[in-house]
Amino acid sequence: IRCLDEAVGRIVHSIEQLGIAENTLIIFTNDNGGLTEEVNRPWRGTKNTTFEGGIRVPCVFRWLGVITPTSVCKELMHVTDLFSTLVSIGGGSTKQALPLDGHDMSSVIFEGKKSQRTEMLIEATGSVRLPSMRSGQWKLVGEALFNLQTDPYEHDDVSELHPEIVIELRERILALSAERPPLGDLSHVMDPALPFVYGQLENASTPEEIRSHVEKARREQQQVWEAGTYPWPPPPQDGQITYEGDGR
Template sequence: MPSYDQSALSRRAFGGAVGAGAAAAVGLPAAAEAREQPFRAAPRPSGRRPNILFILGDDLGWADLSSYGSPHIKTPNLDRLARQGVRFTDAYAGSATCSPTRFSLYTGRYPGRTEGGLAEPIADRSVGLEPTHPTLASLLRDAGYATALIGKWHCGYLPDYSPTRSGWDEFFGNFGGALEYYSKLGLGGEYDLYEGDAQYKDLRYYTRILTERASEYVARDHGDKPWLLNLNFTTPHWPWIADGDKEESAEIVRRIKAGEGGALWHQDGGSVEKYTQMVQDLDRSVGEVLKALKKSGQERDTLVFFASDNGGERFSYNWPLSGNKASLQEGGIRVPTIVRWPARLDGGQVSREPVFTPDWTATLLEIGGARPDRAYPLDGTSLAPYLLKGDELPERELFWRVRGERALRRGDWKYYRGKGGDDQLFDLHADRREQADRARDEPELLAELKAAWERTDAELLPYPAAPTR
C-alpha cells in the first residue's frame, strides 16, 4: 500500500474520536455524534434472506438531514433510522445527476458502460436502460424475489423502456426526470403518472400518493417470497411545491400549457423555507412507510436503505462540502446514506469507509443470493463481508466521470479535474471542503491517480459529440 494512503484502520481510529471536537470536524451536532460508535460488525447466523426496501430522495444534499448536520431542517424519522442502523459519512452517488446514478444502481456498473448512462440526465426518448441488460431487480427476481418500483424511473421512456421490461414485477410512478406535484405534467408538458405501462389518474400531491402505495406494498402478504421495493421519491426536486401549495401549482401548470419551456424548472421560485418544508415532508413520508413496515411484522427481516441520487441543488445545505448537483466536487456526489437491518446489524453506528452506489448493487445481490451475469461484470464491491463479518474492505478506487469533469478517490485521497482543466489533489481526511490543492506537494501520487482514472475511462463508451439534452 502506498505510504500516502490512509489505511482503513486509521479511518476507523478517526471515527472513534467522537465528542465535540470530532463532531465539529465533520460538521455534525456533537450530541448526535456522541451517541454513535465506530462501525463494528456483529456476526450472527444468516437466517432468512431479507426483504429490501431501497429508498431514494431526489437531489437531497449531504447535510440536509439533522443527523448529518443541518441546523434548520428537522428529520426525526430519518434520524431515528440512523440511530437504529449504520450511518455512512463517506458514501457517494454513482454520478452527479439523476439518471446516471440510477443506471449505476440498477446495473451495478459505471454509467458510461451503457449508452443510456451517457445522458446526464436522460431528457428524450432516444436512449434508456436496455431491457436485455441484467439489473438488480431482474437478478433478484431470478433468485426468487418479488420486485416493485414505486416513484421516479428516469431510465428511459415508453414504448421501449420501462421498469416492467427490466426486472420489476410492478411499477407505479413517473418515467421522466421531474413532474409537477399535483397535475403530474412532465418536462415536455405530458401527463406522467403510470401504473405499469398505462396512465393512472390521480391529481393529489405526488409524495402522498407514493407514500400510500409504498405503505400498501410493504404491508402486503407476499407469501414465502422476500421482496425488493425501490421507492424513488421525487422530493425535494424542483418545482418548489410543498403539500398544499395549490396556487403555485396552478401557476406552473398555466405556464406549461402556454408552451413556456423550462417552466417546470421553477427558476423564479422556491426558498430555503420552502425547501425545508419539502425535506421535512420527505422525512414524514419515510416515517409513514417505516411505520407500515413495522406494523406488518417484517421490520426485523427487512434491510432498509436510504440515500439521495446525487448532491443537493440550489437551496440545499451542503456545509462543509464544496459544489452541488452536476459537479464531481464532494457536494455533487457525496450523499447521506443510512442502512438498517435489525436481524444482522447493530444500531447506533457510523462508518467512514468510502463507498458508492455500485457497491450497494453488489452487496444486495450477494445478500439476496443472486448471481451477477458474468457477461456484465459489476464495477462495485460487495460490502457484505465488511457489514456482516467485519472483514476489511480491500484497497480500491471509486471512479466518476461526467462531461467536462473527472474524479477518483483512493483511501483519503481524491484526484479531481473540473471544467477549468487543472488536475487537483485533495486529502479528504484533512480537507473535505477541497480547498487545499496538494498537487504540487504530491506529484507522484497525482500522476498515479490520474493514470488510474484514465485506465478506467478507456474502458467506457465515449460521450457523443454533442451533449444529450
C-alpha cells in the first residue's frame, strides 16, 4: 500500500508542479478484486470470480475546482463507461456504426444525476468463469441468483424463489454473448485457457508447486464457491513486504 501510495503521489505532485491540476482529471481504479477473501471482506469472492469481491473495485476521481473533495457517488458504473465519459468531457462524439458498451457518465459524476446503466454483463458464455449478469437489484452467477438490495454480500441463493428472474437473466446473457464477433483463427486463442505461467519457455519448466495449484484451479473453478471459501492458497500469516522505494 505504501509503494502504491507513493507512486500515485509522485504523479499527482508532478501535475501540480506543472500547474495543470485544475485542467486534469485523475482517475484511480482497479481491474478486479483482491486475491483472497480476507482482503475483500465483507464482499464475497476473489479475483477470477464473478462475485462482488472479484469485480467490485474502488474508482476515485480527482479534478480540482470541478469535483467536490470527499463527495461520494453510489450509482452503478462499469469500466467501459470511462471511454464514453472521457470523450464527452473532451467534447468529442461517440457516434459509430456499432453501439458502444459504455455510457456517458459525466452528468452522474459532475451533477449527481442517476446512472442510466441498469444492467451489467459481467461474464459472457464460453469463458473459464461462470456466466454472470446484474440487472437492477438482481445478479445471476451461473445458476445462483442473488438480490443485491437485501443481500449485498451474496450469501443467500434465491433462484428457487424466483425462477422467472433466472430464466430472464440467462436469456439476456445468451443474447449479449451472441453479439460478440467470432473468434476467427483459433490458433491465436490461449490453450489451455488457464496456463501455468505466461510464456512458452516458462511453461516448459513450471515448478511442480505452481503446476499443482493451477491444475486444481482448472478442475474446480467452474462452480459456485460457498461464502468464506475460495480456490486460492491461504496467504502467509506472518508474511511481510519489503519496500525498496523504486516500485518493487
